[in-house]
Amino acid sequence: MLAYTEKIREAARRLLAENRVDVVIGYRKGTIPFANEPFLAKSSEQVDRLYWDGFCGANLANYLPKRTDRVAIVAKGCDSRNIVVQVLENQISRDNLYILGAPCKGMLDRRAIRKALKGKEATSCEEEDGKIVVSGRGFSTSFERTDVLQENCTICIHRNPVIYDELLGDLVPEQQGVDRYEDVRKVEAMSPEERWRYFEELTASCIRCYACRNACPMCFCPTCFVDESTPQWVGKTINPTDTRTFHFLRAYHLGGRCTDCGACERACPVGIKVRQFTKKLEKDIIELYGYEVGLSLEQRPPLDTYKPGDPESFIK
């Protein structure tokens, strides 16, 4: 994965020099272990600051909506699917984009690593041959990459970019035989009371900072429903009713649009598993419409079109 850094720099330098694009969106190396910062390179002098490793989990498609310049962007499988949705929803024009496809082996979960360190603080982290070597004051320890992936990456079945103009490396084998919805089925099997309690507990520590919403490339409304003040649709408090309303509505706005890139969950400062909401909707959309989000620029998403044969058994 680290090898992508050189490839990204080379492509960025070339695209800027040939005046194919105005800017390049990628990452620069973070100031702390397990974190990198999304970065906009505007000139060839800035190109050498571009960087890539396993901590590029934030979804760069988030920086695209409403841009009118010509953008080169590094896109993992999930990022590319979000770009597809943005193009379908007229947030960005495909013609203005130059997609540097990054076949992906999964992004690393800083929380999983910190948890495994049991309170010891890491000061550096190196990635090599499928291993992560973490060291700090008086210790050095290593992890298998596959043991510390973001949870959504462990069940990802589209690691290769679905659209791209050039690839940064060879395509990777897609994961086979993945059961994406084991957790959703468990929740579905609960009694209504149990389920209510499950979601109540899930969101109990929410501080309504909206990191989950803002990390999402699909949340591009000029004014989000929670920020409307005339009228105010949702209360602003942290009591369960208001918090719940926010979470339910956010999730429903993502039905048929969420790609399970995990950007929301990785951003939440208090570790709430917000994907529990969106995954259920993802499963429903597949079961009802046979539609997987963000795979094709040709097909309209089922929830923004009407077909006479659309399922309607849920209308009672």
Place this chain on the structure above:
Amino acid sequence: MLEVYFQKAKLNEVIEQLIRLLRVYAPVLKGAYHEFAQIKTASDADLGFQNTRLSPKGLFHPHLERMFEFSLAKGDPQASILREVPKDYSPSVILGIRPCDARAFQVDDVNFDTSVVKDPWWVERRKSMTLVGLACNEPCSTCFCTTVGTGPFDTNGLDAVLVDVGDGYVVRAVTERGEELVLKLGLKDLVPDEAAKKAEEQKVSAEQSLGRLFDTEAIAKRDSAELFNAGFWEEVQFACINCGTCTFLCPTCWCFDIQDEVSGEQGERVRLWDSCMFPLFTLHGSGHNPRSQKLQRVRQRFMHKLKYYQDKYHQGVACVGCGRCVTQCPVNIDIRSVAQLMSASCIC
């Protein structure tokens, strides 16, 4: 001031004694991270923590403050009259608070408790709480307290401080209130020479581990307009997703919003944390928004903390170097790097 010592084996006994005397808040491990919460027994407290995910500011300036209640019932002679919600100011102690977080309350006092304006709830809570700190023997790599005028052994914001010296704790009273508490706890053992020496060595090594990352004085001296218009904000703001995490976790961010919540015929006026990162924060009734752009909001956060606060109060910056925003920002916007740009004088 009074200095005593007790063995680690006695820690739980001391905490139990505290619980008998006062309401006790302490770091408690909840799920994946620590938070300050009221404890009922000594074993709930975990002094082995690094720091809490959210700062303890919520104990003085709660995320949701119920200010007033009112009735909207037809025919109720009291209808529409705001009644203050009764508050509980029982004498309390925050045990194990970090020196930086305690300093943060002093940073915020200039906002909530001035000669002209007094926020009654802040003032009363400040009066009711005794702060017993825990010095940091091993500051995290994201801490930069000494750069912003506090430090791992700074006692300025505290009433008393505990220093973990391995086998036991050195307890040092800082204020009269702290001394009174130590006396009430019946702690009398003199500090053994070894422990005193160890505490001093730890202080030196903790402070040395931190270094000075930027120059707050240089920021104070720079022209506000020049900083405001600086070109670097463009680059600083790019990655920010305006999520508000940094401000909600920050011990010094004090901004709030006031809302009326009504259910049936009953209502309450609540005060909620707000954030300069949110577009709604500055939206005018007219529809105009003076900070409609992300760049303006990002700049505001750093300018307020590192420049305007200095210019207005002449008592340092409104950041205590706890590093919460550094570790929890989902896109790695690091206030230390921004401050270096602002001071344009990296002395690392």
